Amino acid sequence: ETGVTQSPTHLIKTRGQQVTLRCSSQSGHNTVSWYQQALGQGPQFIFQYYREEENGRGNFPPRFSGLQFPNYSSELNVNALELDDSALYLCASSAGQGVGNSPLHFGNGTRLTVT
């Protein structure tokens, strides 16, 4: 069973640039969520996709957007990067809509540094 994989592992961008982070869900999982984890903090929910549709969003501005593909892989796009966007971005997948009967499995994240 292949776990959640994310790419790249590290990324350095300049303020104002755009970035795309990628995630492959665990085999058999059709729901993917993205979380932002600032240094020394708990992960914060960005949004969730189920069967290619966004079905939940946290308190993040519209410049954070995403996609889920038919194979359930996903992308997180961030436009107009700000210094405060520097964080570990975590992708998580689960089977079914939400974790009620299927826990979230997290990838190891992409460390984004904005200079």
Place this chain on the structure above:
Amino acid sequence: QQQVKQSPQSLIVQKGGISIINCAYENTAFDYFPWYQQFPGKGPALLIAIRPDVSEKKEGRFTISFNKSAKQFSLHIMDSQPGDSATYFCAASTPNSGYALNFGKGTSLLVTP
């Protein structure tokens, strides 16, 4: 606004001792309470989870105690080992939000030999 408050921020326990981490919440719609363990450079990994219809759940050395009336829950790690040294996060979620997880700020646990 932090929906789940976690304490302590850091904890040092001797090998063989009991580690206790506490969390509190306000939203009574929460109905799923997991604990995650995170090692440096890794993503969080689910340790154990509980629903509010039970007061305690045990899996190996890990136990969740849940107090619905007090809106508190805690993680107990029995016979703590140096390999348990990691950051622990409590979380809570509701079906209304697609079970998006609201995490606490984390507890850094160090188990000394």
